[in-house]
Amino acid sequence: MNALQPLRTATGSTRGASITAHNLTKVYGSGPSAFHALGPIDLDIAPGEFVSLIGPSGCGKSTTMLLVSGLEPVSDGSVAVDGRPLTAPISEVGIVFQDHLLLEFRTAMNNVMLQQQIRGLGRAEMRARADALFERLGLTGAEDRYPWQLSGGMRQRVSIARALVHDPTMLLMDEPFGALDAISRTQIRHDLEMLWMETKKTVLFITHSIEEAVGLSDRVLVMSTSPGRIVEEIRIDLPRPRPAHLGEYPEFSTYARRIFDIFEKLGVYRFK
Amino acid sequence: MIAAAARTGRAVLEPALWFAGLLVIWEGVVRLGEVPSFLLPAPSDFLARIAEDHARLAYHGAQTTKMIVYGFIAGAVPGLVLGYMIARWRLCEQLLYPLVVFIQGLPKITLAPLMLVWFGFSDFPKILLTALITFFPILVDAVAGFRSVDRRHYYLTRSTGASWWQTFRFIELPTAAPAIFSGFKITIVVAVTVVIVVEWLNSNNGLGYLVLRAMDSSDTTLIFAVLVVGSTIGVVLSYAVALAERWFLPWRRR
Structure with missing residues (x-):
């Protein structure tokens, strides 16, 4: 590995x-x-x-x-x-709902990086975290795909990455x-x-x-x-x-x- | 890439050929049947007239286009703002919706003569009437668009500490955009008709005015020339809206 x-x-x-x-x-x-x-x-x-x-x-x-x-x-x-x-x-806090609730107009990575944009966190650092999360969640290669181009399982993985990228103290699912x-x-x-x-x-x-x-x-x-x-x-x-x-x-x-x-x-x- | 270009080429070529065929038949019927030109001019007649009278047509066409664009913007801006407010705040819905429905119920074109009395031959009545008529469909689509935001997205933005502006810019506006553009696409064509009708009723310039003058002198060829210019403006403007949609909503290019 x-x-x-x-x-x-x-x-x-x-x-x-x-x-x-x-x-x-x-x-x-x-x-x-x-x-x-x-x-x-x-x-x-x-x-x-x-x-x-x-x-x-x-x-x-x-x-x-x-x-x-x-x-x-x-x-x-x-x-x-x-x-x-x-x-x-x-x-x-990071929240994951039953529906992925990804924004259809953002790519997988941009959906995750929305956290960085709204929270005003360091871009490079957040991107590194997002990359690491994508790797853990088997999403590498899906960064630039839109939600409609992903399977249901992958969409939910992206929404888990979104819930964790800002390093919250708790995850609500x-x-x-x-x-x-x-x-x-x-x-x-x-x-x-x-x-x-x-x-x-x-x-x-x-x-x-x-x-x-x-x-x-x-x-x-x-x-x-x-x-x-x-x-x-x-x-x-x-x-x-x-x-x-x-x-x-x-x-x-x-x-x-x-x-x-x-x-x-x-x-x-x-x-x- | 080549396949896509070929497809676009076909999409343009096929209707163009149909259209050309229709014109040829028209031309043939008029020539062979010896139809007088004040009843139905042949395509060659009014196409020649466009070339001949191009300065006048261009001037009045430009006037009309300007009024369409101004009127459309004057209707779209309040339509979008009020649409957002109605979708977002119950109080606004209760206060504004009855007023909006009242405006919609009004046969607004009947206000045109009244505006002649009030404002004379100025641009203002054209802009106002076009705005009043385009306002409602844009508002309805904007309300539907802004309402389509899943309320759980607000849970997500609130737990992110997003400001009002961030929520609007990152979530609400792009979510509503497809519905808003579908409103635009329908309304821009309506605006062309409205402006021409108002020009016809009270104006001393624009394509509608030109039609009126042509009727005075039974100049049917000129009416057809205006028709061609008017529909060209309509096609160009709706194409411009479609282009803007592709530019602003790149994720919809499927």
Whole structure:
């Protein structure tokens, strides 16, 4: 394997931030039409930890992400990042949504470098970081292609590079692989794990997939619906990097079974 | 490269040949049927007339073109600004939309005689009427364009700490640009008609005025000559808009 450029450049790469939340609650609207979307929930995420939120649709997973990044105001409770209470959107964050949300009028590299343009960071330095990320994510050669010229998996890789190029302290991912085919999903999951092991960003990973949650996380928080609450916390003690074929670990099926059982108990699944 | 050039060549050549064929048939029918020229002049007649009267046609054509461009800009600028405001802020939508719909409902061309009373034979009525008529379609397309920005892009820009200007320049404007240009392409052709009609109603220059004079003297050949010049202006202007689109939106060259 050829030598990789180090991701940590002169910026002195930032480690992950801690995320704490107490009584985090979100209610949309007011009066009789108010919708209680989330909480109250508590979160205590250590710096560099990989935490997944898993639960059925409408359990407030995405809302949690928006509250933790300060993009939506909390209805009650508080969020602190690295001990600092959050009052406005924080910028030391990278966000990946289910849709790639790349700008169709910018090439892959220019989509990533938009971060540099808006933030006014050093161009050469950011370009070096972007190049290193492209290499890690298997995007070398795709720099000058427009999003419509890329496959779904590659677009999502570009959006991961965009979320990491400015060296954030945390990475928020809202079902990032939800729209990908099974083969791309396995590969990109592995690539993300390798990237995380190298950079140790704090990751809040939102997913519907038990396999992704167990395959990637240090800790899985299982949520229930209306209002969204955390019903169980499961620590995943599996060595890293985890194999593409998780079935190799007998523990994997034990963890998966536990989450599955919780879903069944919650009525997410109703089997006859 | 050669294949592309050949394709462009064909795209120009084919309609040109069709057009030429049509003119030949026209010429033949007029000559063989001995149609009087005040009813239907032969293509050779009015093409010769263009060459003969080129100074006058060029002067009035230039006047008309100037009015089209001014009127179009005078309609496009407020159309884009208000379009952005309506798309972006609910309050603006509530305040401005009823007014905009009212303007759209107005049969604006009927204002032309009124403007003759108010402003006389000046350029102002032509510019104002063209602006009023081009304003609405441009506004509608601008609203649609600016609304097509995915709201999650605002999450991304806000977490990047982007300023209003950066959000506008990097995200909103380029996202809306294709819709805006499609509005431009339709409206520029409408503007040609509007200016000529207003010139016809109240003016002492421009192609519309020339048509009026030609009618006074049953000079059908001149009317056809004006028609050729007028449609040439329309074609050239819409081609200019298409060129501008290719220049500003290079990513659309698929």
